[in-house]
Amino acid sequence: MNITESTVFVPGATSGIGLALALRLHAAGSTVIVGGRRTALLEQIAADHPGIHTVRIDTADTASIASASAEVIAAHPDVNVLVAMAGIMRTEDWHSPAGFLADAEAAVTTNLLGPIRLVAAFVEHLQTRSASTIVTVSSGLAHAPLRVTPTYNATKAAIHMLSESIRLQLADTSVQVLELVPPAVRTDLMPGHAENDAAVPLDAFVDEVMTLLETQPDAHEILVERVKPLRFSEVNGAYPEVVAMLNRTDPHARA
Template identity: 70%
Template sequence: MDISGNTIFIPGSTSGIGLALAIELQAKGNTVIVGGRRTELLERIAADHPGLDTVRIDTADPASIDAAAKEVLARHPGLNVLVPMAGIMRVEDWHRPESFLESAESIVTTNVLGPIRLIAAFIEHLRAQPDATLLTVSSGLAFAPLKVTPSYNASKAAIHMLSESIRLQLADTSVKVVELQPPAVRTDLMPGQAESEFAMPLDEFVDEVVTLLEQRPDATEIQVERVKFLRYGEARGDYDQVVATLNAADPHGE
């Protein structure tokens, strides 16, 4: 992925990693469209960051995705990068179905069906571009589980394998599939995470991600150094130790 000269749509980017990445990518010379559910947040972002375009979208609602896709493409026919960023993370107790089933269904809808539906809405347009990128967002928890967030872990593992699979299918097209794999980052994804010493500062994470995109335009996985502990535990042969350390260190992850 080239670091500049793109038109980028980031659904689910009204806060946290998504918004920080949108701001940094705009500064690198890209046209960036921020998508989110809350109109008041979108209006504030547009006022605070002139040049960022905004579109209302609820990635859990197929009709909203279709409407937003039409709006984005009408305003930005040169769109060539899609970043399905929206995600939710919740603590669950799987001893009793009444304590996890609703949460699990919501997580799968947002974190798995949302990206799938977004890709479906944009893939024909992206394939028609001379150079396009689909930047998926998984997690270090796709590779080592945090005990208290089973559905989130599973949803991000699904995104990892989805990315691997569609990269193979789209190899005969102009669409590159790149997977961003965050560690725990200081955002509001989970209560207390923004203040967690275990989590990586947001500005440091985004700076490192943008540097990696700039230095490695042909990369298929974007991994900051701090996520490699989780990503490669099985390959190193210390997976059990990684899981034990992760679950002893902090109740939150990303």
Template identity: 65%
Template sequence: MDISGNTIFIPGATSGIGLALAHALKERGNTVIVGGRRTELLERIAAEGLETVRIDTTDADSVQTAAKDVLARFPATNVLITMAGVMRVEDWHRPESFLESAEGIVTTNILGPIRLIAAFVEHFQTRPDATIMTVSSGLAFAPLKVTPSYNASKAAIHMLSESLRLQLADTSVKVVELEPPSVQTDLLPGQAENDHAMPLDEYVAEVMNIIETQPDAHEIQVERVKFLRYAEARGDYEQVVAALNASDPH
């Protein structure tokens, strides 16, 4: 993915990593369209100089409507970053305490990206250079015990990304996977103040550096996430999982 000169749609970028990344990409000479559900947040973001589109990735019709809007207003769109995602603490001892949460996570974190990719993939194949950037997590590779559905959803996104990269290799569409570690955002209550999490500005700066210096990278991995990403390959998976869960504040 080139660092500049793109038209980028980022659904789920009204806060956290998505919004910070949207601003950083705009500063590097890209047109950036932020998608989100809440009108008041979109109005504030528009006032900051970003383009906006209302979208609810849990609603298939909303995805189709938003995609048509984006492509009508910004036909040069060539990058999709499937940022929308949710993370919840769950207790799987009793189904009444986790089933609704798990279903919601699957809808947002797996069906959402699938719907988005389906809405843009044909258009992207008409562009000379296009990128689908999925968003998984370090927890796709080593589990945090209190977030089982989130871990599983991100593992699914990892394998989806690997598979799509193979299928789309005969097209102009690149598939890149963003793999964040724990970052100081509001993804979970208290995470923004968690000393174990990576500061947001440091994370986005390192991501931008990787995009600029490694434009052909298949996986965007800051140094901090490699502890989780390569645990199994290093042979210290059990120790990594133990350390991860020992530091969990929940």
């Protein structure tokens, strides 16, 4: 992925990792389009950061994805990077349906169907570019589960395997498939995350991500140092210890 000369669409980027990454890519020289549900936030981002483009999109809504994607491609025909950033993380109690079903369904819609639908909206266009990238966003919890967020863990595991699979299918095209694998980062993804001392500060995380994108342009995964114990726990035999560590601390301490 070329971080200096791309045209990048980042849906789900009105806050947190998405916005921070969008701003860094813009500062690096890329043209950036930020997508989100909240019009007021989009207007504020455009006012605060001249040169950033915005489009309203609800990644939980099929029609919104289709219309916003068509709008982006029409307005920015050079768009060659899709960052499927939007996601939600909610605690669940699986002792009874009332404790999990609604939140589980919402997580599947946003975290899994959202990226699938976004890729569907862009994949043909991306193949017309000489070099293009689909960036998926999984999590360290795709590889070691947090007890209180079962469906979040499952959707991120699905995103990991989806990324692995479509990378194989698209190997005969100009489309690179790049998986961003965050650890816990200080954002508002869940209550308390932004004040969590155990999480990586947002600026430090994005600093490391940008360095990896610049120095490893052909990578399959973007793995900051703090996520590697989770990512490789099964491979190196540390899985039981890592799962125990995750689940004996504050249940909101890891993402």
